[in-house]
Amino acid sequence: MSDAPPLLERDGVRLTLDAAGTVARVALCNPAKRNAQSPALWRALAEAGRLLPGTVRVVVLTGEGVSFSAGLDRQAFTPDGFDGEPSFLDLARGPRPELDRTIAGYQEAFTWWRRTDxxxxxxxxxxxIGAGFQLALACDLRVCADDAQFAMRETSLGLVPDLTGTKPLTELVGYGRALEICVTGRFVHAEEAVRIGLANLVVPAAELAAAVDDLVAALLAPPRSAVNETKALLRSALVHDEPAQYAAERAAQGRRLQDLAGLGE
Structure with missing residues (x-):
């Protein structure tokens, strides 16, 4: 890692770059509260996405301490909420369009991770748990320590997962499994997470950082343009019909071949 100061460090979020500027690391850095999430943290996460230099190819998301993220800070549901913030109860009493705009703003912290670059x-x-689970789902890949435990507790609290997690969860594990996980609120442990396609790899906790570093090195090995085109193709495969996807493959390969031949724009 570079000794340069963080690009961002506030509200429980730290953004740093490696010396080459190709790998960014976003850390949830409030271990005393098990990286519980708040609107301020979500704004910081959204800002981290905006601050990424164009040289960055891989972003690693970590949580400091014993937990990745224990989910939403329950203070949001108290009458006082957070200092300088409306409580969720106050938001619920306000105009519905304002509530929708507010939640859309929260979701910005969870969407930029899917960028094709x-x-x-x-x-x-x-x-x-909860918002922590959905933040892990926002990423393309998940490497888990053997003590990892995922749970979607919103439904148990009379709520729904609203931080963009329902689509990737359903894509990863299927509708029936996603419904069961969300409605029961049960824990999905690391070994099951790998078995059902929720996680890519599980390793002993002491080896988590090294395993992630190995994966990052492998992700950086191919040419960036080919990686970006492949990611875009795989994402479009989830929504395209077959003819549209075949056409997208042809167009992408045409761009790759032209680039290799020195004919790219």
């Missing part, structure tokens, strides 16, 4: 990796240890 990046590959994003969540390194998950301990608890990833």
């Amino acid at each position: 990046l590959v994003t990796v969540a390194a998950v240890q301990g608890h990833a």
Whole structure:
């Protein structure tokens, strides 16, 4: 890692770059509260995405301490909420369009991880609950310590997962499994997470950082343009019909061949 100061360090989020500027690391850095999330943290995460230099190819998301993220800070549901913030109860009493705009703003912290010019990796240890689970789902890949535990507790609290997690969860594990995980709120442990396609790899907790570093090195090995085109193709495969996807493959390969032949724009 570079000795340069963080590009961002506030509200429980730290953004740093490696010396080459190709790998960014976003750390949830409030271990005393098990990296519980708040609107201020979500704004910081969204800002981290905006601050990434164009040289960055891989982003690694970590949580400091024993837990990746224990989910939403329950203070949001108290009458006082957070200092300088409306409580969720006050938001619920306000105009519905304002509530919708506010939640859309929160979701910005969870959407930039899917950009096709990046590959994003969540390194998950301990608890990833609710908003923490959805933040791990925002990333392209998940590497888990053997003590990792995922749970979607929103439904148990009379709520729904609203931080963009329902689509990737369903894509990864299928509708029936996603419904069961969300409605029961049960824990999905690391070994099951790998078995059902929720996680890519599980390793002993002491080896998590090294395993992530190995994966990052492998992700950086191919040419960036080919990686970006491949990610875009795989994402479009989720929504395209077959003819549209075949056409997208042809167009992407045409661009790659032209680039290799020195004919790219």
